[in-house]
Amino acid sequence: MLELKTVDEAKKILGKIRLMETETIEATESLDRFVAIDVISPEDLPPFNKAMMDGYAVKAEDTFGASEEKPVSLSLIGEIKIGEVPEKEVKKGEAIKINTGAIMPQGADSVEMLEYVDSVRGEKILIRKALTPGENVAKRGEDIKKGEVLLAKGHKIRSQDIGALSGLGITKIKVFKRPKVAIIPTGDELVRPSRRPESGQIRDMNTYSLAAQIKKCGGEPISFGIIKDNYKVLKKKIEEALSKADMVLISGGSSVGAYDLTLKVMGSLAKGKILTQGVAIKPGKPTIIAKVKEKIIFGLPGNPVSVMIVFRKIVKPTILAMMNAKEKAKIVNARLVRTVTSSTGREEYIRVRLEEKEEMLIAIPLHRGSANIVSLIKADGLLKIPRLSEGIEKGQMVEVELWD
Amino acid sequence: MLELKTVDEAKKILGKIRLMETETIEATESLDRFVAIDVISPEDLPPFNKAMMDGYAVKAEDTFGASEEKPVSLSLIGEIKIGEVPEKEVKKGEAIKINTGAIMPQGADSVEMLEYVDSVRGEKILIRKALTPGENVAKRGEDIKKGEVLLAKGHKIRSQDIGALSGLGITKIKVFKRPKVAIIPTGDELVRPSRRPESGQIRDMNTYSLAAQIKKCGGEPISFGIIKDNYKVLKKKIEEALSKADMVLISGGSSVGAYDLTLKVMGSLAKGKILTQGVAIKPGKPTIIAKVKEKIIFGLPGNPVSVMIVFRKIVKPTILAMMNAKEKAKIVNARLVRTVTSSTGREEYIRVRLEEKEEMLIAIPLHRGSANIVSLIKADGLLKIPRLSEGIEKGQMVEVELWD
Numbered sequence: 001m002l003e004l005k006t007v008d009e010a011k012k013i014l015g016k017i018r019l020m021e022t023e024t025i026e027a028t029e030s031l032d033r034f035v036a037i038d039v040i041s042p043e044d045l046p047p048f049n050k051a052m053m054d055g056y057a058v059k060a061e062d063t064f065g066a067s068e069e070k071p072v073s074l075s076l077i078g079e080i081k082i083g084e085v086p087e088k089e090v091k092k093g094e095a096i097k098i099n100t101g102a103i104m105p106q107g108a109d110s111v112e113m114l115e116y117v118d119s120v121r122g123e124k125i126l127i128r129k130a131l132t133p134g135e136n137v138a139k140r141g142e143d144i145k146k147g148e149v150l151l152a153k154g155h156k157i158r159s160q161d162i163g164a165l166s167g168l169g170i171t172k173i174k175v176f177k178r179p180k181v182a183i184i185p186t187g188d189e190l191v192r193p194s195r196r197p198e199s200g201q202i203r204d205m206n207t208y209s210l211a212a213q214i215k216k217c218g219g220e221p222i223s224f225g226i227i228k229d230n231y232k233v234l235k236k237k238i239e240e241a242l243s244k245a246d247m248v249l250i251s252g253g254s255s256v257g258a259y260d261l262t263l264k265v266m267g268s269l270a271k272g273k274i275l276t277q278g279v280a281i282k283p284g285k286p287t288i289i290a291k292v293k294e295k296i297i298f299g300l301p302g303n304p305v306s307v308m309i310v311f312r313k314i315v316k317p318t319i320l321a322m323m324n325a326k327e328k329a330k331i332v333n334a335r336l337v338r339t340v341t342s343s344t345g346r347e348e349y350i351r352v353r354l355e356e357k358e359e360m361l362i363a364i365p366l367h368r369g370s371a372n373i374v375s376l377i378k379a380d381g382l383l384k385i386p387r388l389s390e391g392i393e394k395g396q397m398v399e400v401e402l403w404d
Numbered sequence: 405m406l407e408l409k410t411v412d413e414a415k416k417i418l419g420k421i422r423l424m425e426t427e428t429i430e431a432t433e434s435l436d437r438f439v440a441i442d443v444i445s446p447e448d449l450p451p452f453n454k455a456m457m458d459g460y461a462v463k464a465e466d467t468f469g470a471s472e473e474k475p476v477s478l479s480l481i482g483e484i485k486i487g488e489v490p491e492k493e494v495k496k497g498e499a500i501k502i503n504t505g506a507i508m509p510q511g512a513d514s515v516e517m518l519e520y521v522d523s524v525r526g527e528k529i530l531i532r533k534a535l536t537p538g539e540n541v542a543k544r545g546e547d548i549k550k551g552e553v554l555l556a557k558g559h560k561i562r563s564q565d566i567g568a569l570s571g572l573g574i575t576k577i578k579v580f581k582r583p584k585v586a587i588i589p590t591g592d593e594l595v596r597p598s599r600r601p602e603s604g605q606i607r608d609m610n611t612y613s614l615a616a617q618i619k620k621c622g623g624e625p626i627s628f629g630i631i632k633d634n635y636k637v638l639k640k641k642i643e644e645a646l647s648k649a650d651m652v653l654i655s656g657g658s659s660v661g662a663y664d665l666t667l668k669v670m671g672s673l674a675k676g677k678i679l680t681q682g683v684a685i686k687p688g689k690p691t692i693i694a695k696v697k698e699k700i701i702f703g704l705p706g707n708p709v710s711v712m713i714v715f716r717k718i719v720k721p722t723i724l725a726m727m728n729a730k731e732k733a734k735i736v737n738a739r740l741v742r743t744v745t746s747s748t749g750r751e752e753y754i755r756v757r758l759e760e761k762e763e764m765l766i767a768i769p770l771h772r773g774s775a776n777i778v779s780l781i782k783a784d785g786l787l788k789i790p791r792l793s794e795g796i797e798k799g800q801m802v803e804v805e806l807w808d
Contacts, residue, residue: 027597031616045776047601052775054660082662083593083604099661101593101706103604142771143778150781158807159620160780163613163708166597167606167777189487189505193431193570199452200487200507202571209567212435216563256458256503302505304567330734330806371456372449372547373571376564377554402734403562 004280006387007313007347010289013275017321018294020176020246027165030157033175034218034323039151042168044141049104051080053136056095056117056125057108060133071118071126080105095125104137111136154324156218176323178220182241182248183210186227186234187258187302205304205373206251210311216404217316218323219247229258235265238297242269246322248297249315251307252286259286262299266290272297280346280387283371284310304373309349309382330402332381334361340383341391351379352400363400379403408684410791411717411751414693417679421725422698424580424650431569434561437579438622438727443555446572448545453508455484457540460499460521460529461512464537475522475530484509499529508541515540558728560622580727582624586645587614589655590631590638591662591706609777610655610704610711617712620808621720622727623651633662639669642701646673650726652701653719655711656690663690666703670694676701684750684791687775688714708777713753713786734806736785738765744787745795755783756804767804783807 005013022036051057058074066072079097080086086105090096095112096105104111113136116129144150150168151161157175165173183206190204191197204226211221222245227237234250241248252262267274272292279287283306288299298315300307320327334354342348351366366379381402385392392398409417426440455461462478470476483501484490490509494500499516500509508515517540520533548554554572555565561579569577587610594608595601608630615625626649631641638654645652656666671678676696683691687710692703702719704711724731738758746752755770770783785806789796796802 028612028615031619041778045778047606048603050775082591085603101606138775143776150778159613159616160712160777160807162616163609163712163777164781166612167609167708169597169600169607171598187486193573194575196573197451199489202451202505203573205567205571208432208570209563211432212563212566215435304571308564308567330736332735333737367546371454371542373564373567374445374449374547374554377568403564 004278004285004346005276006280010276010279010287010314011317014289014291014296014318017318019324020179020322022174023177024172024174027162027171027173030165030173030175031159031162032218033157034325035151035153035155035157036174036176036324038149038153039165039170039173041144041146041148041150042170043146045143045168046138046140049140050138051098051100051102051104051111051136052138053111053113054100055098055111055113055136056127057090057098057105058095058110058112058127058131059090059092059108060110060131060135062093063110063112063127063129063131066127066130068128071128073120074125074127076119076123076125095127109133109137154326156325178218179247179319179322180222180245181214181219181319182222182224182245183207183214183251184224184227184234184237184241184248185251186229186262187252188229190226192226206300206302206307209304209308209373210249210251213308213311213316214319217319218325219319229261231261231265234261235268238265238269242292242295242297245295247295247319250297250299252299252302258302263288266297266299269297279310279314281310281313282342282344282346282348284313285346287314303371305371305376308373308376312382313349330404331399332361332402333397334363334400336383336392336394336396336398337362337364339391339394340365340385342385343390345387347387348385350383350385351375352381352383353378354380354400363398408682408689408750409680410684414680414683414691414718415721418693418695418700418722421722423728424583424726426578427581428576428578431566431575431577434569434577434579435563435566436622437561438729439555439557439559439561440578440580440728442553442557443569443574443577445548445550445552445554446574447550449547449572450542450544453544454542455502455504455506455508455515455540456542457515457517458504459502459515459517459540460531461494461502461509462499462514462516462531462535463494463496463512464514464535464539466497467514467516467531467533467535470531470534472532475532477524477528477530480523480527480529499531513537513541558730560729582622583651583723583726584626584649585618585623585723586626586628586649586652587611587618587655588628588631588638588641588645588652590633590666591656592633594630596630609708610706613708613712613777614653614655614715617715617720618723621723622729623723633665635665635669638665639672642669642673646696646699646701649699651699651723654701654703656703656706662706663692667692670701670703673701683714683718685714685717686746686748686750686752688717689750691718707775709775709780712777712780716786717753734808735803736765736806737801738767738804740787740796740798740800740802741766741768743795743798744769744789746789747794749791751791752789754787754789755779756785756787757782758784758804767802
């Protein structure tokens with residue numbers, strides 16, 4: 001085996017990732033999609049100076065010095081309701097009754113809240129609290145100005161983004177198409193989940209955990225069904241996958257023989273190039289990366305735990321890069337309860353469980369040996385031991401990356 | 405207005421939340437759904453003692469004392485490939501070649517890795533490293549035992565759960581039906597996003613940001629379109645919504661008049677009961693909660709920021725409770741860069757932006773006044789000031805709740 005690439009090197013040798021094509025969809029249907037072109041605000045928000053309280057629109061300077069003991073008297077000259085265009089201007093010594101959300105009248109710069117105002121026979125009001133200019137008013141363009149970038153290219157669309165798009169009248173949005181990711185599970189020992197495995201057989205899990213992970217990061221999985229460890233069949237399937245998908249994942253057999261077969265097939269593809277035959281990550285070392293023209297093929301290990309970790313650390317960032325996006329991992333700090341050692345020279349990911357103890361999070365490392373995906377259910381996230389570290393001592397504060 | 409309920413009191417007065425009905429779906433389609441009944445493991449995982457390395461299955465005791473200088477010689481009696489049922493038993497002094505993932509033969513308790521073994525003419529091998537019993541072997545049932553709870557009722561299904569279900573042959577799973585949540589935006593000032601608002605009008609955003617939030621927490625939004633501030637029309641719409649949905653959200657006008665109207669209608673519903681007319685949360689005070697038989701109606705403020713925060717703090721936990729689930733908020737620790745004060749007697753949520761500075765997260769409080777949803781785009785999450793606190797001082801470490 002050649003020298004292992006580190007995880008960072010592995011990402012680098014992928015080279016420039018080709019961006020997905022774009023499509024225009026309804027903004028209201030864009031949750032969790034990725035913006036394909038900077039979205040510019042077409043207008044100021046708020047679109048007008050807006051009252052933020054029910055009360056009286058006034059000039060703040062008219063209220064200076066007002067107090068419970070020395071209220072200031074102003075002339076009430078009208079009322080503005082929501083949706084109404086103010087006709088009158090507030091002049092010195094005047095006030096207009098106003099509702100939250102209504103357009104501020106000309107001349108007024110602040111709103112005195114109802115509770116600080118006494119009405120003295122319809123025409124006069126008494127103000128019992130001084131205002132600062134701008135108080136209880138949202139200024140036109142305060143949140144965003146016309147022409148400003150609202151959502152940058154590559155941004156993942158969230159609930160509030162959809163709300164804001166609606167508020168700005170942006171009903172269509174250009175997003176990246178979802179990358180189609182082919183999944184090819186290989187291995188003579190694999191059977192479908194609905195089948196009862198005979199001795200030595202094992203049900204295919206990687207197809208389904210990979211499909212869910214692909215969906216979760218914005219891609220569209222295409223499952224190709226279990227392929228036996230056979231050169232011709234595997235090659236044909238990969239070629240078919242390359243013609244249908246933007247990326248191909250082969251979840252390999254876990255034996256050396258299966259690894260060698262996957263490597264051989266990946267190396268034989270027309271216009272293909274093997275980029276690395278192993279990655280310095282644990283678990284996940286026997287990961288093969290190749291490129292056929294601009295499409296990336298990952299030969300993943302068969303071990304379902306390795307598959308999940310390699311997906312998370314290498315495949316997912318690649319899928320996101322196809323949509324100009326970056327992952328924001330959710331990290332929490334916790335105190336490690338047991339020393340963990342590592343001497344592999346590889347970046348190692350330890351499954352940890354988090355518990356609250358004395359108002360503090362503690363991280364409990366789980367059994368590392370297990371290759372079973374169930375161990376990922378018991379874990380709350382992953383603890384990374386850097387490549388050249390020999391481990392992390394008990395009692396240290398560590399960063400734990402939570403599952404999505 | 406009556407005395408405000410605290411957020412915790414508001415949740416309490418909702419009483420026992422009625423659980424949703426259940427439905428059985430394909431396990432592979434269950435991502436992000438909530439488990440309706442404890443899922444029990446039907447078998448041991450791994451289902452057999454499994455080799456975790458390519459190498460030789462041996463009795464560990466035979467290797468005791470083995471070293472580079474003093475290798476131990478064992479008799480090679482055969483080979484086990486993946487998927488094969490071992491026929492021979494490993495006796496004292498014997499070894500069987502084995503592949504990762506294959507079934508361990510009777511008698512052997514550990515696997516010597518290939519790299520520590522020299523082959524001496526086919527029949528004899530030399531072992532250069534001592535093993536501990538169990539080394540490089542995953543024991544049957546080590547990850548989960550038959551009868552153990554794999555996924556508890558209310559658990560949100562993730563990628564690894566789907567993988568594990570597949571591995572265990574569980575192809576169908578009982579989940580809670582998605583709660584149907586009706587959204588009724590009210591307000592004379594509202595227009596559809598596709599329309600150009602006239603002066604004083606504003607586009608409806610709450611329908612869309614609420615719909616996205618509802619989807620995001622596992623519900624199914626039903627939009628009812630903009631309703632004018634009219635008693636009869638609003639009442640009819642709410643009644644219709646109650647007949648079609650499991651929960652009703654009214655996103656109210658923001659004026660006192662609109663609040664009073666919503667309150668009046670909510671109070672007039674047959675078999676209905678107003679539970680609170682205000683919640684001690686900022687922003688979000690004018691939140692009304694009612695129950696009609698077992699269905700909950702939230703009268704939310706019109707302010708889109710308030711709506712999002714009240715949704716997150718009160719509505720979302722209720723939707724989750726309908727599926728026996730609890731939110732696990734994603735919290736990060738950061739240093740507050742500016743003192744924030746609060747004197748409202750309400751639990752206050754400040755929008756903050758997070759930045760990395762000198763390898764540490766800092767939290768920058770954003771302008772609180774804004775009622776515009778765009779301010780939520782600029783924020784990375786929320787900082788809570790507890791109800792009876794007067795604020796948080798600059799330089800303190802604070803917990804920031806990230807957006808989903």
